[in-house]
Amino acid sequence: MNPVESGVSASPDALVTAVEDIRSLFPALEREHAGQPVAYFDGPGGTQVPASVTDAITDSLLHHNANRRWAYPASAEVDATVAGARVAMGDFFGCGSDDVVFGANMTTLTYHLSRTLGRNWGEGDEVVVTRLDHFANISPWRALEVERGVTVRDVGFHPASGTLDMGALAETITERTRLVAIGWASNVLGTITDLAPVVLRAREVGALVFVDAVHSAPHVLPHVLELGCDFLACSPYKFYGPHAGVMYAPAPLLDQLDVPRLPCAPQVAPERFETGTQNHEAMAGTTAAVDFLASLAPGNSRRDRLALAYQALHYRGDHLVGHLMRGLAELDPVTIYGPPRGQPRTPTVAFTVDGFDARAVASHLSENHAVFVSHGHFYGAHVTEDLGVSGLVRAGCACYSTEPEVDRLLAGLRDL
Numbered sequence: 001m002n003p004v005e006s007g008v009s010a011s012p013d014a015l016v017t018a019v020e021d022i023r024s025l026f027p028a029l030e031r032e033h034a035g036q037p038v039a040y041f042d043g044p045g046g047t048q049v050p051a052s053v054t055d056a057i058t059d060s061l062l063h064h065n066a067n068r069r070w071a072y073p074a075s076a077e078v079d080a081t082v083a084g085a086r087v088a089m090g091d092f093f094g095c096g097s098d099d100v101v102f103g104a105n106m107t108t109l110t111y112h113l114s115r116t117l118g119r120n121w122g123e124g125d126e127v128v129v130t131r132l133d134h135f136a137n138i139s140p141w142r143a144l145e146v147e148r149g150v151t152v153r154d155v156g157f158h159p160a161s162g163t164l165d166m167g168a169l170a171e172t173i174t175e176r177t178r179l180v181a182i183g184w185a186s187n188v189l190g191t192i193t194d195l196a197p198v199v200l201r202a203r204e205v206g207a208l209v210f211v212d213a214v215h216s217a218p219h220v221l222p223h224v225l226e227l228g229c230d231f232l233a234c235s236p237y238k239f240y241g242p243h244a245g246v247m248y249a250p251a252p253l254l255d256q257l258d259v260p261r262l263p264c265a266p267q268v269a270p271e272r273f274e275t276g277t278q279n280h281e282a283m284a285g286t287t288a289a290v291d292f293l294a295s296l297a298p299g300n301s302r303r304d305r306l307a308l309a310y311q312a313l314h315y316r317g318d319h320l321v322g323h324l325m326r327g328l329a330e331l332d333p334v335t336i337y338g339p340p341r342g343q344p345r346t347p348t349v350a351f352t353v354d355g356f357d358a359r360a361v362a363s364h365l366s367e368n369h370a371v372f373v374s375h376g377h378f379y380g381a382h383v384t385e386d387l388g389v390s391g392l393v394r395a396g397c398a399c400y401s402t403e404p405e406v407d408r409l410l411a412g413l414r415d416l
């Protein structure tokens, strides 16, 4: 049981590895630009990785490189790598290892799932998506409009708070709804959505729930069984791992689905969903990323360590984001979008600066202050559209972010 579950609160610094020690594990943090160490605030687009992750990837390719299920040691070692990655992500998701599917990335997994489910859907069937979501959780479902005559309904968000219109969502989910596709956290605004009422409403009408956990995964440890969703997908490259996609899909459900697949490939879940040869080295790297996160806090099991590490990192992220938002609020030309601090949010902040387009701000911060932030719509183009902005600057704190780095970002903005 972690302290959140047990109601015990402890100082984050007592719980988790010191930020300086975490930073020493990330070779990328040694990089300098414009004569200064780089401050990476681009984690929502992909975090840096600790050396243990690249060591695992290298070891996999250099010493255990084979295809699977053959009668020699290197092949058996790859089988073990795959099995180990499923166990690691099972610990991460809070599910069994048979319920873990790997793929190229979340987008590809989602397209594969939509095509699979769409085989049984047609006119009169509906999918609900949201305008707060990344297009990876919209376009795969919209494809079914063209391919299967399915109706896709979208639900908006409140521009002032950056939160989903939960009333509209509840009303849009009806007896015709086959699936609700919902993001746990917005990669643009940082909003964390309470999924419990969504799952409850979907259950009332017998609809499936697909959760995009790509932006939440670095900040909120999922517990898929408690959440009660049917599918949940994320991308290890957002939480200190390699470029890959991983999905929770319960084996009994997956075994029932008519998955597009090669007839000679494995028939049984989870492998029946995995097309072609997998990226074994990314699986090794994913296990290392989960182990890295788990190594940040003590505990009796990997899941316990993860839970404690996430809780402590959340405290830190919350502190940093508070510092950042207070600093931004003092700058008159800056407009912050998304939920205020104190509301459920990730340490990702989106803003604009009057008189400068988002790219110019990002370029100034990079070239003059070695502060790397992202800009644009981040494939959440409905969000920028509904906010009426052409693009946003996005700064996301990660486990290696520090207060002096936030100060450098703020100084860079003052400098504009």
Ligand SMILES: Cc1ncc(COP(=O)(O)O)c(C=O)c1O
Residues within 6 Å of the ligand: 044, 045, 104, 105, 106, 107, 108, 134, 136, 137, 183, 185, 186, 187, 212, 213, 214, 215, 234, 235, 244, 245
């Ligand atoms: C919230 C969210 N969903 C989905 C995606 C797509 O993930 P992937 O690149 O693994 O396809 C991203 C990527 O930025 C994202 O932030």
